[in-house]
Amino acid sequence: MTLDQAKTREEALDVLDGYAAETREDAKLQRLRRPLVKSYLLETVPHVRTEPPLESIFTRRGHSLLPLDDTLSKIKRNADGKIIGLLEKLLPRHPVIYTTEKSQEMDAWVRNLVDASPALDNLWLSGRAFDQLYNIILATKPIHRFGRIVFQHQSIFELNGAPTPEPQTTAEEDAEDQEEPEQTLQAQEDDDNCVPERRSTRFMVIDRLDRLKTLLPKMREIYEPLQCISQLRFPARGNGGHDFYHNGKATNRSDSFVDHRLHVKFVLQIYKQATETTETAAWHGVQKSNLAADTSGEIILGAPVLLQFKQPLSQAVFDQFIQATFRHKRNVFRLWGNPIQLGPRKVHVYALDRHLWQPLYLEITDRQIVVIVPRGTCGNSIHRLVTNVQQFLDPEVTVWIGDRSYEDLIQSASTALKIYED
Amino acid sequence: MKIDPAALIGDPLYQCNLLLWMLQPSTGITVKPLLHQAGYTLRFIEPKLPLPLPLSNKLNAEALPIAEEAEPDMIIRGRQTDYVILECKCSMFGYQPGQNDTSIRQCRAFLLQVPQVFLEALPGIPRGDTTTTHLLYLSRHKQEVPQFTGVQAIAHELADKAYQATPHGLLTLDISAGSIGLRKTETHGAIPAPLASALPSSFTALQTIPDADTDPRPLYYIPWMPESEPIPDEYNYNSFANRILVWAAAEIGPARPPCDVELETELLLTKATNDFYQYWRNTESKRHVRNRARDLLKKEILKADPKAVLKPLDNQRSGWKLTLADANMQSRIVEQFRKWQSEVWITPPYLQQQELLPE
Numbered sequence: 134m135t136l137d138q139a140k141t142r143e144e145a146l147d148v149l150d151g152y153a154a155e156t157r158e159d160a161k162l163q164r165l166r167r168p169l170v171k172s173y174l175l176e177t178v179p180h181v182r183t184e185p186p187l188e189s190i191f192t193r194r195g196h197s198l199l200p201l202d203d204t205l206s207k208i209k210r211n212a213d214g215k216i217i218g219l220l221e222k223l224l225p226r227h228p229v230i231y232t233t234e235k236s237q238e239m240d241a242w243v244r245n246l247v248d249a250s251p252a253l254d255n256l257w258l259s260g261r262a263f264d265q266l267y268n269i270i271l272a273t274k275p276i277h278r279f280g281r282i283v284f285q286h287q288s289i290f291e292l293n294g295a296p297t298p299e300p301q302t303t304a305e306e307d308a309e310d311q312e313e314p315e316q317t318l319q320a321q322e323d324d325d326n327c328v329p330e331r332r333s334t335r336f337m338v339i340d341r342l343d344r345l346k347t348l349l350p351k352m353r354e355i356y357e358p359l360q361c362i363s364q365l366r367f368p369a370r371g372n373g374g375h376d377f378y379h380n381g382k383a384t385n386r387s388d389s390f391v392d393h394r395l396h397v398k399f400v401l402q403i404y405k406q407a408t409e410t411t412e413t414a415a416w417h418g419v420q421k422s423n424l425a426a427d428t429s430g431e432i433i434l435g436a437p438v439l440l441q442f443k444q445p446l447s448q449a450v451f452d453q454f455i456q457a458t459f460r461h462k463r464n465v466f467r468l469w470g471n472p473i474q475l476g477p478r479k480v481h482v483y484a485l486d487r488h489l490w491q492p493l494y495l496e497i498t499d500r501q502i503v504v505i506v507p508r509g510t511c512g513n514s515i516h517r518l519v520t521n522v523q524q525f526l527d528p529e530v531t532v533w534i535g536d537r538s539y540e541d542l543i544q545s546a547s548t549a550l551k552i553y554e555d
Numbered sequence: 556m557k558i559d560p561a562a563l564i565g566d567p568l569y570q571c572n573l574l575l576w577m578l579q580p581s582t583g584i585t586v587k588p589l590l591h592q593a594g595y596t597l598r599f600i601e602p603k604l605p606l607p608l609p610l611s612n613k614l615n616a617e618a619l620p621i622a623e624e625a626e627p628d629m630i631i632r633g634r635q636t637d638y639v640i641l642e643c644k645c646s647m648f649g650y651q652p653g654q655n656d657t658s659i660r661q662c663r664a665f666l667l668q669v670p671q672v673f674l675e676a677l678p679g680i681p682r683g684d685t686t687t688t689h690l691l692y693l694s695r696h697k698q699e700v701p702q703f704t705g706v707q708a709i710a711h712e713l714a715d716k717a718y719q720a721t722p723h724g725l726l727t728l729d730i731s732a733g734s735i736g737l738r739k740t741e742t743h744g745a746i747p748a749p750l751a752s753a754l755p756s757s758f759t760a761l762q763t764i765p766d767a768d769t770d771p772r773p774l775y776y777i778p779w780m781p782e783s784e785p786i787p788d789e790y791n792y793n794s795f796a797n798r799i800l801v802w803a804a805a806e807i808g809p810a811r812p813p814c815d816v817e818l819e820t821e822l823l824l825t826k827a828t829n830d831f832y833q834y835w836r837n838t839e840s841k842r843h844v845r846n847r848a849r850d851l852l853k854k855e856i857l858k859a860d861p862k863a864v865l866k867p868l869d870n871q872r873s874g875w876k877l878t879l880a881d882a883n884m885q886s887r888i889v890e891q892f893r894k895w896q897s898e899v900w901i902t903p904p905y906l907q908q909q910e911l912l913p914e
Binding site for chain 1: 575576578579580581582584585588597765766768769770772773774776790793794797798800801802804805808809826829889890893894895896
């Protein structure tokens, strides 16, 4: 059976489960490789805003949703009628796309889908968030299992280079659907492309968890970019694992889709809890007094979000960061705003998250970024900011929501998960 | 744009925002969360505190005029039912019997907020047998003048006439060793106990002044409002315009042209001020700012696209219905908003009264 033929939830998910097992078997026997099952973890809007109709978002991109039940739909490409995947509303606010199409095609398609809709965003897993997920892996998985971690950092605001990240090669994207993409790193190094003269790290390690547990802290002491995890593998219950990427993609390298879906859901639950805790703590605004006749305001103050750099930015990096971010329409932080200069290394920006079109008030200095989050602005904007600061500015940045560390918030989110759903 | 820190600490808008930062849980990197650490939470911003009629009638009969509905800048609450009425002042005031200016009438009304009076003014708050109140002023420190004698004299006068006055004190903002901080002075009355314990020495640093070239003010929770500043401050107008434009861009950006977008200035101002606009009391000021905001939007939209179709909103709503013809026009307008640079777009109404005339 194929996804085209599936008529029920059971049949559709069975197709993906069977496909995962067969793909794993193919890999073992070194038969012709097929694309792996992948999930794209998405986010819509906070509970205070109206949930967007997903159907119309897909329709605008030339696709239809064919419901199998209340939460699961097939995604049909209207041009040729092909079913390219499934969309499951796995948690409120968090739809997930499952597909067996090639990464190269689906990555671009999902990117375009998200880019075209302010009501839709990727998940943004920062290095700090991955650290907590990594701790969960160490605490819960057998230590003889293999872990896989990719670290990525590019100091794109240093002087010797354009303030744009180096694109990932398509070779790597293609290779992602193969059993392991490691060989492509060598291919990248041998590339004839010009290599900008600035710090740029892409580093992958695969080793047993007990070795990683011992070695990683020592490695991090001597090389800061290793603070910035951009991909992390959860060992599966059986063979293989589930690779999670910083932009909310997850690749199933296990033989079970059921196990993959459980891991996707686990990460989503932690993320959702952390996002909502961030919003509760950080949103601010005024609520009317409980006295109808009273015009006084009872204010709900949001705690400030603080991203503190390990070392102060140099004047050149600070200037380049402000210039590149707020003077260019297309900037990696996807921020929009008009900096008000308060000193050589201090600006206030009443900014917009250019993707979600939601305001954020920022104070940026050479030592920190302070964010005030107006009520209704999605906590995902904070996750994206943290992810981008770690990847492009300071891999060792520490983050606080009020007086609570971001890591603590994510760690608490994982322990607060309900065993049974309501 | 840079402001002298010595002038900044006398600005009640800065003082109020500093208090709000002090109330927030934080790492203290921006502002030390002193009030939060002392167990205080914010209860009200500018609540009205009317006095019971028998009390206000008696005061009037005895020629002790009071502000009828005095509005302190904020009220905070400690871990128990202990309330502190906070009032920020650019400078404190003296008092001679018979003087009855605004600050003095307001001070009398605040001093009279003993628990039984206070609970009548704010009947919605939880009651407790142990409810206490305390009046605390915050002002810029001035070594050379006695700053608290006025409040003390007013309190003595009330006591002499058998009125009860709530405990009262003054904390001052001062600059020392490169920091802005709170100065506690023995002659400045009583400080609420939880706060006094959080101020172990005569000067407690709150905020570091980065360097001589950098304006130390943090992001403001309460943005500029008419009549909030002792002297016009360019930063306030600049940031206020940016806030309006950012919320207007948040309406225009996600639209799907061709379509109409409503830019209702009341709504934009409410969002731009974190909802404080709806609590501004001066209707003339509100109208003035609303009109200036509407003009600002029109000017910037037409600058981006002279052919843009703007129609006034219906149903007596202030603002514009903007017809977005296509994505290019949308993009140009959003970009124009982003590029807006500081200019004289608003003049405080108290400096230019003629602008209050209907347009």
